[in-house]
Amino acid sequence: MDKEILLLFLLCSVSSLNIRIDENNGIDSIECLIEQLQSSCQSLKYVADAFSNTGNLTIEIISPTLSIQDNVTFTDINGLTINGQGESLTTIQVQSVTAGISFLHCGEVVLANFTLNTVTDSLLYDSHLISEDQCSFTTNGNYSLFFLNPKKLTIKNCNFTSSNDTYATYNGTLIKLSNTTGAANISIHNVFFSNFTVGLKVLLYNSWNITLYVNDTKFVNNKVGFDVIAINSINNSISVIASQFNGNKYHGLEMYYETSCHNNFTIFGCTFSNNTGCNGVSMDLVLVKNSTSNIFRGIGNRFINNSAEYAGGGVNIDILSAEGYRYNYPSNNTIIFKYCYFINNSGSYAGGVGILMASVRLKHTKKSNYIKFISCHFCNNKASSGSAVHINRNIPSESGSYFVALVFFYDCKFTSNGQPHFNFMAGGNAVLQSGAFYANKVCVYFGGKTQFTNNNSTALQVSDINIEFEDNSTTIFQNNSGIKGGAILLTGDSELYVKYNTSIIFNGNRAVSYGGAIAVLHLQVQNLAYSDKCFLSVHFHKKYHYNSKPVFTFTDNKCDSDFGNDLFISNLESCRARCKTLLHEKDVYVSISDIFSSKCFGVFNFSARSIATPTKNLSVSQVIxxxxxxxxxxxxxxxxxxxxxxxxxxxxxxxxxxxxxxxxxxxxxxxxxxxxxxxxxxxxxxxxxxxxxxxxxxxxxxxxxxxINCPPGFIFDKTDSCVCSALSNNRYQGIRYCTSNYSAITTNYWAGYLNISNASDDTFVTGHCGVELCSYNKTKHKFGFYQLPIDYDKEKLNDFVCSSNRTGTLCTKCIDNHIVSYHSPSFKCEPSHHCHYGILLYILSELLPITIIFI
Known part of the structure; x- marks a missing residue:
């Protein structure tokens, strides 16, 4: 009793306490608390249970290791420091999935110089009961470290790890700030989070004025490296500086903001590499409901070798409305990525960056969200059915819909992006895909100097949107390739909106089907109100007038079909109508040269055989x-x-x-x-x-x-087809086989048509015939068969089958005005006027030589 009174007196009389813990030599007794320099405690739990509602408590762990068997809780301590052993880093072993260290309502906490290793022994739980797939997982909710509403928290020079069990469901550190309105400062420096379900989680619920600074920290081989959730929270600031996110299975950095406003989040100089998962495996940002006026900055970050099952090998951004409430959507948020590199990332439809935004009914009191990429480089990102940057996948067409974000790209480069196994020889009906950039139903702006180089599967594809090229900008498309449109493919109701003093250059692009540089596949316009919808709109400054119009330069672009090497356009007539509108002359004739000139849309420097359109004229024989x-x-x-x-x-x-x-x-x-x-x-x-x-x-x-009836050698069968008689039981003699062009008949056979039993149509028959009578125009198949072409009609068949000047069944007759020559051993038919000399010739050639022999 005297020692307990002494402890109370000590707490009231001293300004600070220094407690030492030595697991090997310490003793958990009152002496280790009141005799601070002479004695050491054995367990951290004993010290935590002894102190609450106090301040300025420093705990030095002097033993190399320390085990924690149960949950250790520090409550209402204003000024708590736990130190390990300097550079050697004391190891704290958490021996149970239900154990950990909690800090509840502690005003100021400093953790430094130790390793916290959570042992998740597979004997403690059944790993097969864990629900887990590529896109979701469950967790038991336990954390090695838990902080509730700290006023000031510093964690530095620490390693937080769990066992290497790949099925482990234990979490690292949770910092929860709930219903706090005062300022709180949290600093995490040089900390290592590894092998947790969630390495570090920060939950802001109805909290204001929180500052979180993460510096030189590594998140490695977790399911989620760093998870930030903000709900109904205002004016909070989070910075992640020079940190690494490597090998995390679901997300490296995950940010979720719901009905929160005026928050700042900065990621500077970080590296995201070898992360895998479903969506946004490196960085996943989700804004929902009425979140507004938040600013997210990513500056100087690198996203390398990350692989997503679906979207966002590098970054995934979702801006979503509340389900069932189309006016309840995020607004006036700004997302900026500057000087960032997206290299060798992959996904199904968004290798580098995936963006998905809500389709809503516009509320005029709300401002748009802004997503900006400035001086970013997208290199060698692959998507099996999408692109390096993919905006609004599979959005259905909805009348009156408004998409809640504007997307900007300034001074960006897109290099060698595309499909991982792009088949350049694919047919023209292959699925349309884009290697570098795809956008659907959203406004996209390009400014400064933008370059698309060596991308396959078409560099830029858009559907039902306007692509705006900003004032004084230059955009270069060089050596890109695709099936339809090597550089640009416009589909649906898309347009290029070009402002003044812009230059767009197409050099060395290639397409398989058409549109070596640009392919425009607009739907046929049925509504006369939109009959002048062209693929291009221009806006030029009145001060400069014609000199300010854009310049389009095409060099060395090529189609394998040589069809529209520079431009394939489906709605050229609509461009003619738009040009008349620009000229304010409805009755003036506008030539194609006028359309592609400064008179209308700007200066177009085309190459030879440069423009093509869909089929304009179609013709066929009137009778088939x-x-x-x-x-x-x-x-x-x-x-x-x-x-x-x-x-x-x-x-x-x-x-x-x-x-x-x-x-x-x-x-x-x-x-x-x-x-x-x-x-x-x-x-x-x-x-x-x-x-x-x-x-x-x-x-x-x-x-x-x-x-028409079946040709020679064919018979009509029950499939409504003419088939080769050689394949049927009812075969014709002499017919050996057939092709789609002829039937083959054996030599010494006649083929023709006879009227049998007074039938309405003549019947095709074959029969033996001497070579002298049936010579088939002396043409032979290389295998020794004559050919009966399928396109010979009845009247002409005899002319083909019979020898010269012969006709009739088995070619036994001579044609009109011809008779069999008296002296011809092959029964040759000669003109009948030769008959006047026939007897004389017979006497001279046959009888006279015999008579002379016997004289």
């Missing part, structure tokens, strides 16, 4: 005769408005109508490929073939379609 089941070419002519052949590039849709039931395969063709029709030939029933382009400006042509 088809053989059922045998492929044929329709010989369709496709031309664009510059008379370029478009048949190899743009598909055609085939549709049949009419009283005759005819099937077709395929329904879509390109490059005049073969088509097969199926049905029963019937001259009394009609059919129409509609041929229609699938391009943005649809045109069509129709033709009469007739199915």
């Amino acid at each position: 005769n088809a053989i059922p089941g045998i492929p044929m070419k329709l010989n369709i002519t496709q031309k664009d408005m510059f008379e370029n052949d478009t048949s190899a590039l743009f598909p055609l849709t085939l549709t049949i109508s009419g009283t005759n039931r005819i099937r077709i395969n395929p329904h879509v063709i390109t490059n005049n490929s073969h088509v097969t029709f199926y049905g029963n030939p019937n001259p009394h029933k009609t059919a129409k073939l509609l041929i229609q382009t699938e391009t943005m400006t649809s045109i069509s042509v129709t033709a009469e379609l007739n199915l």
Whole structure:
């Protein structure tokens, strides 16, 4: 009792206490608390239980190691310092997943010079019960260190680790500030967080004026390295300086702000490398509900070799509204990345940076959010089905929607980004993708000097948005490649909005199909109010007038098809209409040269064969005769408005109508490929073939379609097709095989048509025939068979089968005005006027020589 009174007296009489802890030689007794220089305590828990509601307590851990079996809690101590052994770093072993050190309402806390190692023995829990996948995981909520509402906290020169168990679900450090309105300062310097579920978590709930400074700190091999959550919090400032985020499984740095405003977050000179996970594996920033006027700065950071399952190998930014409340969305927030490098990152659709924002009904009292990238370099980032920078993936078209952020890029470089296994020989119908930059339904601005170099899968692709090139800017697209559009691909309702004194340069870009530099794939405009929607809009300063208009320079751009080496444009007529609007002359004629001049949109320096359009003219024979089941070419002519052949590039849709039931395969063709029709030939029933382009400006042509009888050597079967008789039980003699162009018949066989049993149509038959009579125009197949072409009709077949001047069944007749020559051993048919000399020739050539022999 006397010693306890002495301890109370000591707490009241001294301004500070210095307690030593020696796990090996200390004793947990009152002596170690009141005899501070002579005695040492054995456990940290004993000291924590002994002191509360006090101040200026310093604890020196003098033993090399210290074990913690239970939860150690310090409460209401204003001025608490726990020191390890200098450079040797005392090791504190947390021996249980329920153990740890908590600091509740301690005014000022300093932790320095020790290693905190949490042992997560697999015997303490069943790791197989943990729910975990690439995008989510569960945690038991326990932390090695827990701080509740500290006024001032300093952690320096410490290592916080857990065991190397890959299934460990233990957390590192939690700093929670809840319902605090006074200032609080937190400093973390030279600390190592490793192998935790969450290395460091800061929770700000309804808190103001908090300052958090993290410097020279490493977050390695955690599931989440550093997690910041701010809810209903105002005027807080967080800085992360010269720190490393390496090998974390879900996120390196995760930031979540809900209904919070006027907060600042700065990340300066940090390195994010080899992090993996689902979205935003290096840095994930989420703003939800009415968060407003927050500023996030990322300056001089490097994002290297990070890999996301979906979006944001480097950074992922989500700006989201509250579910079911479309007016409840973040506003007036500013996100800036300056002097940052995104190198060798990968993802499914956002290798480097992924941005997703809410589609809302605009509330005019709210300001837009701003996302800015300044002097950043995106190099060698890969996305299997997206791009290095990917904005608003899979956003549906919604009338009246407003997307809540404006995105700016100043003085940025995009180099060697693209698909990891881009197939440059892929067909023209491959999925459209962008290697460097993709944006959908958002306003994007490029300023200063922007460079797109050596990107594959098209450098810049946008859909239903305006891309604005700012005043006095220069944008260079060099040596980029793609399938449609080597440098730029515009789809949907997109436009390039170019301001005054701008220069856009396209050099050495390449496309497989069309648009070596630019491809514009606008939908056909049906609404007359938007009939002048062009791919380009300009805004120039009235002071400079024409001299201020943009300059477009094209050199050495190329298409494999040689079709639109510089520009492919689907809506050139709309540009003509827009030009008239700019000239304020509705009735004036505007030529193509006028469109691409300073008179309208600016100066365009094109190369040869530079511009192409979709199919403008489509033609085909008025009557098409088809053989059922045998492929044929329709010989369709496709031309664009510059008379370029478009048949190899743009598909055609085939549709049949009419009283005759005819099937077709395929329904879509390109490059005049073969088509097969199926049905029963019937001259009394009609059919129409509609041929229609699938391009943005649809045109069509129709033709009469007739199915004709099977050609020589073929028979009609139950599949509504003409098939080779050699493959059927009802085969013709002499027919050995067939191709799509002919049937092959053996030598010494005749082929022709006979009227049998007064049938309405002649019947195809074959029979033995002498070579002298059936010579097939003396043409032979290389395997010894004659060819019966499928395009010979009945009347002309005899001319092909029979020898010269012969006709009829088995070629036994001479044609009109011809008779068999008397002296011909091959029964050659000669003109009948030779008959006047026939007897004389017979006497001279046959009888006379015999008579002379016997004389």
